[in-house]
Amino acid sequence: MEFLPGLERWFHLMAGVMWIGLLYYFNFVQVAAVKAATADNTAAGITKHVAPRALLFFRYAALVTWLTGAALLGSHFVDAFTFKHGYALIGMGSWMATIMFVNVWTLIWQNQKKILGIVPATDEEKTKARRVAFLASRTNTMLSIGMLFFMAAGAHSGQFGF
């Protein structure tokens, strides 16, 4: 089973590209697009047809990324999360990715269900949910910058001068 770590890394990268790609789509494209579309009454096209599909792939890509990342750490899982010598860089990346993963399935998805009408919510609850989901998504965008740095530095420390 020597090919297994390679397979895990391949799937980790594919799922990670989908997760962070959709995160950047939400933050760099969709937020501004919905604002503009709301002004000319065409936002339903995005909120009804695009957002639910994007969120489906977004949250499951996050799950696959985290699981394959944990599998890649393997027996060094605890070493990374406790910043053991030699594992501090990947450990910091792992902590940031884990916070982001929890954010996706709790703050973002639970509030998006209210916003998209998947679970019933009053207008007041929807307004609050919109703000919490937005800030959680922006927090993940902010964290992703450092997370990608520490993931890359952890796996290719020589290129970063460590």
Added chain:
Amino acid sequence: MQNPLDSLWGTVISGFILTLVLFVVVTKFIGV
């Protein structure tokens, strides 16, 4: 004070600053 996360570029700049801070924490205080 305005929340930097309300602005897209505020979010990106915050991300770079946070990365720098965490980089210093990891290299100077935790140890690579």
